[in-house]
Amino acid sequence: MKLYQLILTKNECYISGRSFAPKGIMVHSTGAPNPNLKRYVGPDDGRLGKNQYSNHWNQARPEGRQICCHAFIGKLADGTVATYQTLPWTMRGWHGAKGPKGSVNDTHLGFEICEDDTRDPVYFRKVFTEAVELCAYLCKMFSLDPMRDGVLIDHAEGYRRGIASNHGDVRHWFPKHGESMDTFRAAVKTAMCGKAPAPAPPKPAPAPAPGEIAHTVKQGDTLWALAVKHLGFGHRWPEIQALNGGIDPRKLRIGMTLKIPKEAKKS
Numbered sequence: 001m002k003l004y005q006l007i008l009t010k011n012e013c014y015i016s017g018r019s020f021a022p023k024g025i026m027v028h029s030t031g032a033p034n035p036n037l038k039r040y041v042g043p044d045d046g047r048l049g050k051n052q053y054s055n056h057w058n059q060a061r062p063e064g065r066q067i068c069c070h071a072f073i074g075k076l077a078d079g080t081v082a083t084y085q086t087l088p089w090t091m092r093g094w095h096g097a098k099g100p101k102g103s104v105n106d107t108h109l110g111f112e113i114c115e116d117d118t119r120d121p122v123y124f125r126k127v128f129t130e131a132v133e134l135c136a137y138l139c140k141m142f143s144l145d146p147m148r149d150g151v152l153i154d155h156a157e158g159y160r161r162g163i164a165s166n167h168g169d170v171r172h173w174f175p176k177h178g179e180s181m182d183t184f185r186a187a188v189k190t191a192m193c194g195k196a197p198a199p200a201p202p203k204p205a206p207a208p209a210p211g212e213i214a215h216t217v218k219q220g221d222t223l224w225a226l227a228v229k230h231l232g233f234g235h236r237w238p239e240i241q242a243l244n245g246g247i248d249p250r251k252l253r254i255g256m257t258l259k260i261p262k263e264a265k266k267s
């Protein structure tokens with residue numbers, strides 16, 4: 001998996017800043033023939049390429065809608081396939097809406113696979129593999145069993161379970177290439193058990209970049225408290241999380257170094 005991060009900090013979902021504990025993952029695909037990450041993730045970081053319409057999702061309401069997911073899989077400017085994390089993993093996303101039995105957003109992480117015309121087997125295999133690795137990585141991070149009923153589902157399954165809006169993704173795409181959500185779940189399970197080492201969670205870098213300060217974690221520190229102290233508001237804690245590779249707030253350890261955004265102190 002080629003995992004990068006560009007948190008959609010201008011999206012209303014991020015700004016509303018509700019945290020949640022992931023109990024599952026919902027797989028989506030975009031339903032539009034545009035495999036380029038820059039369509040959804042921006043602004044250009046040098047890898048994505050420039051979105052000339054600036055209609056990516058790093059704005060309050062993309063296309064006037066309240067939508068935001070945790071990651072996208074698609075093509076970089078150089079044509080290779082990669083994954084972009086776009087929300088902190090422990091922030092509640094807006095990806096599956098709701099059904100009569102509740103909202104998948106309350107329980108599941110959600111990511112989108114950028115569709116091409118759904119016919120290219122080479123592109124499909126690359127994004128399928130990337131999605132398997134992303135789910136294996138997240139299942140390990142949050143101790144989720146992808147084979148357990150309802151844990152790893154697509155949007156179409158969420159609709160049938162009464163917890164998501166009426167969409168057919170990814171059922172309209174995977175079977176064209178001999179896959180299904182059942183084979184997907186099995187592949188994730190295999191990837192979790194396989195001998196190949198799982199991608200290590202991103203480690204906080206010790207040297208702060210300009211505009212950041214380094215903080216050594218002390219007894220009693222929480223991301224919330226650090227956000228209150230350094231950013232003025234506790235609900236801005238996901239900014240610290242994002243700067244530290246999406247670190248799990250429960251896994252702060254005394255003595256570890258965190259990067260903190262540097263804010264000009266207002267007097």
Ligand SMILES: [Zn+2]
Pocket residue numbers: 027028029095155167169
């Ligand atoms: Zn969907």
